[in-house]
Amino acid sequence: MNKSEDFTPGFISVLHTFGRSLKWNPHVHVLLSEGAVGNNTVWRPLKHFNYNFLRNSFRTALLNLLESRIGKSFKKTKAYIYKHCPNGFYVYAKPALNNNKDVIKYIGRYLGRPVIATSRIDNYDGDFVTFHYNRHEDNELVVETVPATEFIKKLIIHIPDKHFKMIRYYGVYAKHHKNSDKLFLAVPKEKRRFHASLNAWRTSLLLSFGYDPLWCKCGHSMTVLEICHKGTPLIEIHRKFFSSA
Numbered sequence: 001m002n003k004s005e006d007f008t009p010g011f012i013s014v015l016h017t018f019g020r021s022l023k024w025n026p027h028v029h030v031l032l033s034e035g036a037v038g039n040n041t042v043w044r045p046l047k048h049f050n051y052n053f054l055r056n057s058f059r060t061a062l063l064n065l066l067e068s069r070i071g072k073s074f075k076k077t078k079a080y081i082y083k084h085c086p087n088g089f090y091v092y093a094k095p096a097l098n099n100n101k102d103v104i105k106y107i108g109r110y111l112g113r114p115v116i117a118t119s120r121i122d123n124y125d126g127d128f129v130t131f132h133y134n135r136h137e138d139n140e141l142v143v144e145t146v147p148a149t150e151f152i153k154k155l156i157i158h159i160p161d162k163h164f165k166m167i168r169y170y171g172v173y174a175k176h177h178k179n180s181d182k183l184f185l186a187v188p189k190e191k192r193r194f195h196a197s198l199n200a201w202r203t204s205l206l207l208s209f210g211y212d213p214l215w216c217k218c219g220h221s222m223t224v225l226e227i228c229h230k231g232t233p234l235i236e237i238h239r240k241f242f243s244s245a
Contacts, residue, residue: 005038009046010172010204012107018115020133021142022154031107033208037172055088062089100209111167115158124148173204 011032019025035045063081067074116131122143123130129151132143146154160166169175205213214222 002038005041005044007036007038007041007044008171009033009036010174010207011170012111012173013168013170014111015166016113017158017160020136021144022116022131022158024157031103033172049093051091051093052088054093055091057088058091059085059089103208115155172207 009032011030014029015026016029017024017026032049035043037043059081063078067078120133121129121131123145127148128145129148130143130145131151132141134140135142202213205211212221216222
């Protein structure tokens with residue numbers, strides 16, 4: 001949009017390695033802000049994304065990364081993919097989430113989603129497991145019965161390596177971002193009344209959900225003094241000290 005502004009959005013990406021049939025199907029879910037913060041502009045709303053461009057840029061970025069990791073031997077495969085995928089890689093863009101409840105439901109569903117819900121497991125007789133799913137291509141109901149050991153195999157291949165991060169935060173949602181200090185200015189004036197030492201956690205909540213988590217209903221701002229590992233946070237209200245309930 002503007003090179004000098006270097007606009008940066010915020011997004012959360014979640015890696016899933018499974019499909020509805022439990023087969024190996026790595027893909028990424030992304031929750032993206034409809035706006036960005038610039039070097040000088042506090043917040044620039046963005047209500048439209050060019051998904052055709054996204055499909056092609058995703059293909060280019062991924063193939064270039066694979067070539068950098070694999071080496072020159074990947075060039076032939078890369079050329080083949082460009083030829084047979086002229087419209088880029090698959091990108092499915094869900095409609096915008098316009099209220100807090102939808103955002104919370106979306107995040108809760110995809111960030112903590114198991115490989116298979118127990119409601120999809122129909123029967124286990126000690127030797128075989130029967131489960132069902134709706135086929136992605138045509139939404140037809142499919143029922144499968146497999147040996148218990150095969151069912152376990154379908155599950156454990158999706159266990160990530162130790163310390164491998166399945167969820168990552170980028171842009172203004174990252175823990176340390178150069179423009180995080182001024183993000184709160186994008187919020188209406190009546191919601192800006194809080195302590196100057198606003199941290200990234202407080203900023204993200206205010207920007208994403210429109211409320212300040214440390215603004216008390218009594219009309220005064222609370223200050224976190226200390227986080228007790230075995231207790232609760234201590235807060236200060238008008239120079240009086242309280243332990244949160």
